[in-house]
Amino acid sequence: MRILSRLPHLIRKLAIAASYSTLGAIAVGLALFILYLDGRPTLSVWHKADLDQEFTIHSPVKNLKQYLALEERLFQQLQRQIYDQVPQEERREINRFTRGSLSDPTSWQPNWNRTFILEPPGESRVGVLLLHGMSDSPYSLRSLGLRLRQKGALVVGLRLPGHGTAPSGLVRTTWQDMDAVVRLAMNHLAEKVPGKPLYIIGYSNGAALAVNYALDVLDQPEVPQPAALVLLSPAIGVTPVAALAVWQARLGHLLGLEKLEWNSILPEYDPYKYNSFAVNAGDQVYRLTRHIRNELNEAARTGRLQKLPPILAFSSVVDATVEAPALVHTLFEKLPAGRHELVLFDIDRLRWMQPILGKDPGDAVQAMLADENLPFTLTLVTNASDSSKEVVARTRRPGNGELETSPLGLAWPDDVYSLSHVALPFPPDDPVYGQHPDGKGDHVELGNLALRGERGVLQISPSDMLRLRWNPFYSYLESGVLSFLDMMEPCSSCSPP
Numbered sequence: 001m002r003i004l005s006r007l008p009h010l011i012r013k014l015a016i017a018a019s020y021s022t023l024g025a026i027a028v029g030l031a032l033f034i035l036y037l038d039g040r041p042t043l044s045v046w047h048k049a050d051l052d053q054e055f056t057i058h059s060p061v062k063n064l065k066q067y068l069a070l071e072e073r074l075f076q077q078l079q080r081q082i083y084d085q086v087p088q089e090e091r092r093e094i095n096r097f098t099r100g101s102l103s104d105p106t107s108w109q110p111n112w113n114r115t116f117i118l119e120p121p122g123e124s125r126v127g128v129l130l131l132h133g134m135s136d137s138p139y140s141l142r143s144l145g146l147r148l149r150q151k152g153a154l155v156v157g158l159r160l161p162g163h164g165t166a167p168s169g170l171v172r173t174t175w176q177d178m179d180a181v182v183r184l185a186m187n188h189l190a191e192k193v194p195g196k197p198l199y200i201i202g203y204s205n206g207a208a209l210a211v212n213y214a215l216d217v218l219d220q221p222e223v224p225q226p227a228a229l230v231l232l233s234p235a236i237g238v239t240p241v242a243a244l245a246v247w248q249a250r251l252g253h254l255l256g257l258e259k260l261e262w263n264s265i266l267p268e269y270d271p272y273k274y275n276s277f278a279v280n281a282g283d284q285v286y287r288l289t290r291h292i293r294n295e296l297n298e299a300a301r302t303g304r305l306q307k308l309p310p311i312l313a314f315s316s317v318v319d320a321t322v323e324a325p326a327l328v329h330t331l332f333e334k335l336p337a338g339r340h341e342l343v344l345f346d347i348d349r350l351r352w353m354q355p356i357l358g359k360d361p362g363d364a365v366q367a368m369l370a371d372e373n374l375p376f377t378l379t380l381v382t383n384a385s386d387s388s389k390e391v392v393a394r395t396r397r398p399g400n401g402e403l404e405t406s407p408l409g410l411a412w413p414d415d416v417y418s419l420s421h422v423a424l425p426f427p428p429d430d431p432v433y434g435q436h437p438d439g440k441g442d443h444v445e446l447g448n449l450a451l452r453g454e455r456g457v458l459q460i461s462p463s464d465m466l467r468l469r470w471n472p473f474y475s476y477l478e479s480g481v482l483s484f485l486d487m488m489e490p491c492s493s494c495s496p497p
Contacts, residue, residue: 043258044090046097046166046268047276049081054169055161057180064156064188067181071115071159078165094269094444097166102444105271112139112272113164116157118146124154126197126227126485127189131182132157133204133235134281137164139272140203143427147478148485154193158185160206162281167274170281171261175209175288182213183223190224197227199485203425204321207234207313208288211331215295218304230481231313232424235285236292237326266461269444272432293330300334310339312484314424314477317344317361320467321421324361328368337375337398343480345473346382347418350389357417369396369403381408381473389414391473413472423468424477433469 053074061067086097096103105113116138128148130141138157145155161181162173182200189198202210210229217223259265263282266275299305313332315324332342344365347357354360369380379395389412395404413435426447428435433447447469471477 043262043265044268045085045087046082047168047262047265048258049085049166049168051077051081051165051169053077054165054173055181056177057174061184064184067184068115074165075111075114082166092267094267096268096271102442103269103271107443108271112142112157113137113159115159116142116145116155118149118153118155118157120149120152120154122152124193124196125152126154126199127193128153128155128485129182129185129189129198129200130155130157131200131202131206131209132160132163133206133233134285135163135167135170135274135277136204136206137272139432140425141201141206143430143474144201144425144478144481147482151482154189156185156189158182160209163274164272167268167276167278170274170278170284172280173284175284175291178205178209179212179216182209186213186224186226197485198224199228199230200226201230201232201481202234203232204421205235205285205288207231208236208285208292211236211311212288212292212295214308215292215299218299218307226309228310228312228485230484231311232477233315233319233322233421234313234327234331235289235322236331237289237323237329270446271444289326289330296331296334305334306336308335310484311335312341312343312480314343314345314480316419316421316424317346317365318359318418319421325364332376335376340375341377341379341484343379343381343393343477345419345424346380348389348412348416349383349386350412351386353417354386369394371396372401374398381476383412393476408473408476410473410476416468416472418468419471419473420468423471424474426470427474427478428470428472430470435470435472 051074053070053076055061055067055070055074059070061070082097083099086095091098091101093101094103095101096105098104100107105111110116128145130138130145132138132140138159141157145157148155158181161177162169186198186200200210200213202208207229210226210231211234214226214229217225261279263277263279264275268275296305299308311331313327315327317324328342332340346362346365347360349362365380368374369378374396375398377395377397379393381391381393384390384392384407391408391410391412393404393406393408395406397404426433430447432443432445434445435448
C-alpha cells in the first residue's frame with residue numbers, strides 16, 4: 001500500500017526527469033546543428049557587402065526612370081565594394097566577381113544582370129513586363145524578350161531588388177520591395193504604349209509577383225491592368241519548412257553568427273544567378289505565396305476572380321524548388337472556367353527508364369487529365385508511347401469529353417529524363433545554360449557539364465551539373481506563349497534583334 005501511495009510522486013519525478021532529458025537532448029542537438037552550420041566555408045566579401053544604393057519600398061523613387069538611375073549608382077557601388085575588394089586568392093577564372101574571368105557578367109554587352117528595355121524598330125503593338133525568379137537575374141527571360149521584341153513588343157526585363165549584384169543583396173530584401181518595382185514598371189509600360197495591351201511574363205518567384213500584382217489591381221481600374229499572365233515554373237506553393245528556416249537566420253543574428261543567415265555558401269561561378277542562397281530569400285518566397293493564397297481565397301469568396309486576366313502556365317511535373325501540385329490546388333482549381341491553361345512537361349516515359357525512377361507523379365497527372373470537369377485547359381507534353389522518345393501534347397479542354405492528341409515534332413534527348421525548375425525559360429542554344437553553346441571559350445558554359453572523377457575536387461557540385469539547365473521543348477513553349485499573346489504574325493516594320 002505504501003508503494004501504491006507513493007506511485008503518483010514517482011511518476012511525477014520520472015516525468016520531470018524525462019522532460020529534462022528531452023530538453024537536454026534538444027539543446028545538444030541544436031548546439032551541434034549550429035556548430036555544423038557555422039563550420040561551413042568562410043563568407044566572402046560578396047556575402048557580407050551592404051549595398052545601400054539598392055531600392056527598397058522606402059526609397060524616394062517615383063518612376064522607372066528614377067529606378068534606373070538608382071540602379072546605375074548601385075552597380076557603381078558594386079564595383080567599389082566588391083569587385084575592387086576581392087582578395088587575390090579568390091580571383092579565380094570562374095568567379096563572377098573577378099574582372100575578365102569566364103564568369104564575369106560585365107564581359108557581356110549588355111550586362112544582362114541589369115534592367116533591360118527592348119524597343120521594336122516600328123510602333124509597339126503591346127507592352128510586356130518580364131519578371132525573373134529568386135536569386136536569378138533578367139537574363140533568365142532574355143530569349144523570350146528578344147523574340148517578343150522581334151514580334152513588335154516593347155519589353156521591360158526588370159531587375160528585381162536584391163538581384164543581379166551580389167548574394168548579400170538577398171539578406172534583407174523583402175517581397176514588398178519587389179512588388180513596388182513591379183508597379184513602377186507597369187506604370188512605365190502604360191505610359192509608353194497607351195491604349196495597348198500589357199502582359200506580364202513571370203518565372204518562378206517572378207510568376208508569384210505577377211499573380212500578386214493581378215490580384216492587387218482587380219479593384220483598381222485606374223492602375224495599369226494586365227491583359228494576360230504567362231507563368232513559367234511558377235512559385236505558387238513552397239514547402240512549409242521554409243517558414244521555419246527564418247529562425248535559423250534569427251538565431252544567427254542573436255548569436256552573432258553570420259553564416260546562419262545562409263542556406264548554402266558556395267563559389268559564385270554563375271554570371272547570372274547566385275549560387276549561395278540566403279535564408280531570407282526562401283522566407284520571402286514563402287511569405288509571398290502565403291499572401292497570394294489568402295488573396296486568392298478572399299477573391300474567390302467575393303466573386304472577384306471573374307475579373308482575373310487569362311493565365312497560361314508551364315511547369316515540370318517534377319520540381320525540386322516549388323510544390324508543383326500547389327499550382328493546381330492553390331491557383332487553377334479556383335479560377336473561373338474556360339480562360340486559363342496549364343501545360344505540364346512529363347518525365348521521359350520510355351519503358352526501360354521506369355524501374356530506375358524514385359519519384360513518379362504519373363498516376364496523379366493521368367487522373368487529372370482524365371477529369372472531364374476540370375475548369376481549365378490542361379495539356380500534358382509526354383511520350384507518344386513507352387517505346388518512343390517522340391513527344392505529343394495531350395489536351396483536355398473544359399466541357400469537352402474528347403482528349404486531343406497533337407504530335408509536336410520534338411523528342412527527348414538521349415541523356416535527359418525530366419525537365420527541372422530552372423530549365424524552362426532557356427532554349428537549347430542558350431550561350432550560358434544551353435546544350436549547344438557557341439563554344440568560343442570566352443565565357444563559362446554551364447548547360448552541358450557532366451564531368452566524372454573523384455568527389456571533392458571540383459568547384460561545381462555534381463548535383464548542379466546534373467540538373468537540367470535548358471529546355472528541349474523550348475520551341476513549343478515559345479510558340480505557345482506567342483500564340484496565347486496573339487503575336488504569331490510578325491509586324492511588318494519589325495526586324496530580328
